[in-house]
Amino acid sequence: MIFLYIGLPLAVSAVLPLVGKASKRVLPDILANTVLAGLLVYAATGARALLAQGPVIQQVRWLGEAVNIRIALDGFSLFMLMTIQLVSLCIALYSINYMEHYGAKANYYALLLVMVAGMNGLVLSQDLFSVYIFLEVAAVASYALVAYGLGAEELEAAFKYLMLSVVASAAVLVGIALLFGMTGALGFDAVAAGLRLLEAKGVAGVAAALFLMGFGLKAALIPFHAWLPDAHPSAPAPISAVLSGLLIKVSGVYAIARIAFQVFDLPSALSQVLMWMGAVSIVVAAFLALGQADMKRMLAYSSISQVGYVVLGIGIGTPLGVAGGLFHLFNHALAKGLLFLTSGSVQQATGTRNLDEMGGLAKRMPWTAGTNLIGALSISGVPPLGGxxxxxxxxxxxxxxxxxxxxxxxxxASVLTLWYYLIMQRKAFFGKLAEQWSKVKEAPFWMTAASVLLALLVIGTGLWFATVFSSWIQPAADALAKGF
Amino acid sequence: MTFQIILLAAMIAASAFAVLARDLLKAAVALAVSSLILGVIFFRMGAPYAGVFEISVVAGLITVLFMLTIALTKQGDDVRESKTVKIAFPLFFLVFALIDIFIMRGILAKVPALEGAAEAGTFGEVLWKERSFDLIGQLAVILAGVLSVLALFRKRDRHDHE
Amino acid sequence: MIMNEWIVYLLFAAGMFFLGLYCLLTMRNLIKLFIGIEIIGKGVSLVLLSTGLARKSILLAQSLVVTYIVLEVSLVAVALAVIINLYRANQSLDIRSLTRLKG
Known part of the structure; x- marks a missing residue:
């Protein structure tokens, strides 16, 4: 039952506010984490076995009658599902301790689960309009999550994010309408077949430009990046991790890759545009990150830069390039999730995000410092880590x-990345312990556990990269290059 | 078609008034009027259900939400908009309209399209049988909206962020 | 013939986009900005439905528009909740009071 990936999180999130009335903390914690863990295990075992006989299209039956819910699972979507559940499970574990002081935990988990359901739905749908709907589901949940702290800064970030994001969705929808007008279809394959018959380069180009603008804004590619350095640092740390680690990749990169390959068949002009957008994002965002004193803002700019690598890889269009891009997507999801979690631990312990005020925290928070270093080295591309x-x-x-x-x-740019991550590591964790932090304690158990889990995964993908690559990444790249 | 064009022009006029009106309540009402006209346009295009939704939900419910927000933020009403914006508007709009007409006639008139067969069935069948996945999406987005509003208006017990 | 009709609708829909974007770029009141978003939304639903009309698949387009309207309601509720909270935090609806973040 692949439909569980959409139905289960939605069902649980609908009952969570009621559960929250009975038990403020424990039950919501257990429920949310169990759901995500269950879905992860299912992705790794059951869904994988289903896929062994080729791509799956599931027709859901309801009240004994076949309704037209066609969800499709191929190597690429399975890979994305796996990444989504893995990172969001670590984030839910981390939230057990971190979200204590925000209040209304049940509500928080419910929103998180709706967002996960939205991302899962996007990954599983084979239809342009469904992609749009689930894009919006995830986006609506993310606006509230960015504003979750209800401080003036969070609200401001959420408002700006919302405004830009809505314009992006409008662009996407107009692009969809244009394709619908030309081919009369909405399914990926039907539209692709129609476009092949028509040979309408010009109008298809307009539609592609609209998609690039819309999804580019969701993926925060330069020049559409303005909202991300505000929105991601303002959100609570676990949500920053989901947004940077998953949401920009699923609603930006995944959608654009799927549509570029499966609908437009990646013409060389589109491939060039994607590659250069990626390259510009890599360089400009890396320089911008270098000048940041705010730890989470630095991480946010780094996200733009690393998503640039993913788009660059996918834009190449050769099987190897696509595989590299997807592998980097996976590595970045793990490592950036980890870095945002450790930055959250630091913020909770010290009450500041300003790197200039920190210093020597490694002595007081060894686990946080160590895991942070692993994440930073992986993103900067130091062997033998995944990045x-x-x-x-x-x-x-x-x-x-x-x-x-x-x-x-x-x-x-990779050297530049290493440079600013070393600045961050040195300013925050190494050197002499500043006087005011002498009473700082290591993060609580679940926060540390989630960071360590992610760090182990980062090391694991690095050491056993050949296995990970051949069993998860290669099937995904093949599925993307071949089409459904 | 002529009547339809008059309606469309009226919708643009109402929307322009919504953008330019100084009073927020008037702007919200103008927006509702523009929705009403759009609903009628939908009806005349042969889409009665979309028209009803546009009128009842967008012109009705969303306008109520706007009014509520305006009432709750009464003191913030006197945001000074810059004068040049209003003066420059007709100029910008004229330039835009010329470009718009030029592009639509020049490029989009040549949009190639596949011949499509006329569809059979009723609206209900299409929505419930063909686009059932969208209904799940609708449920999800309503859930997201409700949970978001709950989260944004929750009581802040121990959390004093600023 | 039917294609010409489509062009007319698209012409006016583009007008709505222009109005919405003009509002977004020049206005300072947060509620006004959101009115701009709403106007863009109307333009989008007009594009969707007129495309369906041109394709002779008005029923499909109609169901898409209904779904779109439902999405819009949810979005409006969230956005207005954010605006009310912002007003409570800043005691102002002026976009120029939002200067905490560098953008």
Missing amino acids: FWSKLIIIIALIQTGEAALAVIAVL
Whole structure:
């Protein structure tokens, strides 16, 4: 039952506010984490076995009659499902302690589950309009989650995010309407078939431009990035981790990759545009990150830069490039999720996000400092961690296709990444312990546990990268390149 | 078609008034009027259900929500909008309209399209049988909205963030 | 013939987009900004339905528009809740009072 990925989180989130009346903390904690863990296990075992016989299309039956809910699972969507459940499980674990002081925990978990359901739905749908709907489901939940602290700063970030995001959705919907007008269909394959018959380069180009603008804004690619450095740092730390680790990838990168490959068949012009958008994002955001004193803002700019790598890899369009891009998506989801969680631990312990005020925290928070270092090194591409392999694959793929200039940019920007992460690590954790932090304590159990779990996963993907690559990434890239 | 164009022009006029009106309540009412006209346009296009939804939900419910918000934020009413914005508006609108007409006639008139067969069935069948997945999406988005509003208006017990 | 009709609707829908974007770019009142968003939304639903009309699949387009309106209601509720909270925090609806973040 693949439909569980949408139905179960929705059902649980509907009852969670009622459960919250009976038990303010314990039951919501257990319920949310169990649901996410169950879905993760199912993705790793059951759904994988289903897929062994080829892509699955499930027709849901309701009251004995077949209703037209066609959800489809192929290698790419399974890979995304796996990533979504994995990161959101770690985030839910972390929230057990972190969300204590925000109040209304049941409500928080309910919103988180709706967002997960929205992302799962997006990944499983095979229809342009359904993609749009689930994009909105995840987005509506994320506005409230960004504003969850209800401080002036959070609300301001949520408002700006909402305004830009709505314009993006409008652009996407107009693009969908245009394709619908030309081909009379909404399903990915039907639209693709129609476009092949029509050979309408010009109008298809307009639609593609609208999608690039809409999904580019969701993915925060430069020049559509203005909202992200506000929205991601303002949200509570676990939500920053979901937004940076998952939401921009699912509603931005996944959607654009799916549509570019499966609907437009990736013409070379689109491939070039994607590659250059990626490259510009990598470089500009890396320089912007360098100048930040706010820990979470630095991480947010770094997200823009790393999503640039993913788009660059996918934009190459060769099987190796796509695989590299997807692998980097996975590595970045784990590592950036981890970094936002550790930054949340630091913020909770010290009450500040300003790197200049910190210093020497490694002595008081060894677990946080260690896991933070692992995440930072993985994103910067230091061997043997996961981020190194994915960047290496992207660069090899660039050289193979003769894009030497882009390959040089990718390598140099990676050095820049290492530089600002080392600045962050040095300012926050190394050096002499500042006087005012002498009473700081290590983060509570579940917060540390979630960080350690993610750090182990980061190390694991690095050490056993060949296994991870051949069993998860390669099928995903094949599915994407081949079409459903 | 002529009547339809008059309605469309009226809708644009109402929306323009909603943008330019200084009083927020008047703006909200103008927006509702624009929705009403759009509902009628939908009806005349052969989409009665979409028209009813547009009138009852957008012109009705959303306007009520707007009114409520305006009432709850009464003192913030006197935000000074810049004068040049209103003066420059006709100019911008004229330039835009010319470009708009030029583009629509020049490029989009050549949109290639596949021949489609006329569809059979009723609206209910299409919505419930063909687009059932959208209904799940609708449920999800309503749930998201309700939970968001609950979260944004919750009592802040121990959390004093600022 | 039917295609020409589509162009007319798209012409006016583009007008709605222009109005909404003009509102978003020039106005300062938060509620006014959201009125701009609503106007864009109307433009989008007009595009959807007129596309259905041009394709002779008005029923399908109609169900898409109904779904879109439901989405819009949910969005409006959330946005207005954020605006009310912002007003409580800042005692103002002026966009210029939102300067805590650098953007």
